[in-house]
Amino acid sequence: xxxxxxxxxxxxxxxxxxxxxxxxxxxxxxxxxxxxxxxxxxxxxxxxxxxxxxxxxxxxxxxxxxxxxxxxxxxxxxxxxxxxxxxxxxxxxxxxxxxxxxxxxxxxxxxxxxxxxxxxxxxxxxxxxxxxxxxxxxxxxxxxxxxxxxxxxxxxxxxxxxxxxxxxxxxxxxxxxxxxxxxxxxxxxxxxxxxxxxxx
Numbered sequence: 763x764x765x766x767x768x769x770x771x772x773x774x775x776x777x778x779x780x781x782x783x784x785x786x787x788x789x790x791x792x793x794x795x796x797x798x799x800x801x802x803x804x805x806x807x808x809x810x811x812x813x814x815x816x817x818x819x820x821x822x823x824x825x826x827x828x829x830x831x832x833x834x835x836x837x838x839x840x841x842x843x844x845x846x847x848x849x850x851x852x853x854x855x856x857x858x859x860x861x862x863x864x865x866x867x868x869x870x871x872x873x874x875x876x877x878x879x880x881x882x883x884x885x886x887x888x889x890x891x892x893x894x895x896x897x898x899x900x901x902x903x904x905x906x907x908x909x910x911x912x913x914x915x916x917x918x919x920x921x922x923x924x925x926x927x928x929x930x931x932x933x934x935x936x937x938x939x940x941x942x943x944x945x946x947x948x949x950x951x952x953x954x955x956x957x958x959x960x961x962x
Contacts, residue, residue: 782819787842789817791835795880805834836959859885867892873953881957888915888944888952898939902960906936913950917942936960 792802799810806813807830815821823831825839832839852875859871862884873883886894898918908917909931917924918941919934926932934940936956944950 785817806830893943898941903937
């Protein structure tokens with residue numbers, strides 16, 4: 763099941779050392795997620811034997827195969843080539859939080875750093891009257907907790923409204939249609955904690 767050659771980020775073919783480093787990172791992330799070779803193989807449509815050889819740097823693979831492996835591990839292809847992205851303590855300053863595109867008047871920041879492992883954490887800021895959007899949304903089917911840090915918000919879960927103040931929290935499945943709105947005259951700040959991470 764060998765997929766010919768995998769170009770490296772600079773455009774050339776991977777050499778033996780690069781193959782070994784890539785294999786090490788795949789194995790490290792697989793072990794971090796407590797995935798067996800069989801489980802990864804099923805998710806990535808690859809045989810366990812091929813993945814074992816890939817982790818040992820004995821074979822290389824196509825970009826298509828690598829994309830499937832990355833998705834199965836909750837990563838991007840770039841994450842697999844990022845030698846500085848290995849697990850370990852990493853501080854994130856408030857000013858350096860990656861910001862995601864959101865509805866007007868609201869801001870969403872990624873707190874847990876990629877590559878994501880067992881959970882993802884987002885901070886949300888809502889100006890008075892702002893919301894996550896006009897429509898409720900879903901993403902995957904994970905455990906999700908919303909915790910209000912400052913102010914107050916209303917969360918609508920499958921059409922049912924719940925008013926929460928600072929210190930309050932609510933737990934639900936991310937597959938349930940949900941929407942957050944700040945109906946008050948003061949800004950609000952919340953945290954979303956999601957496990958396991960859901961697809962983008």
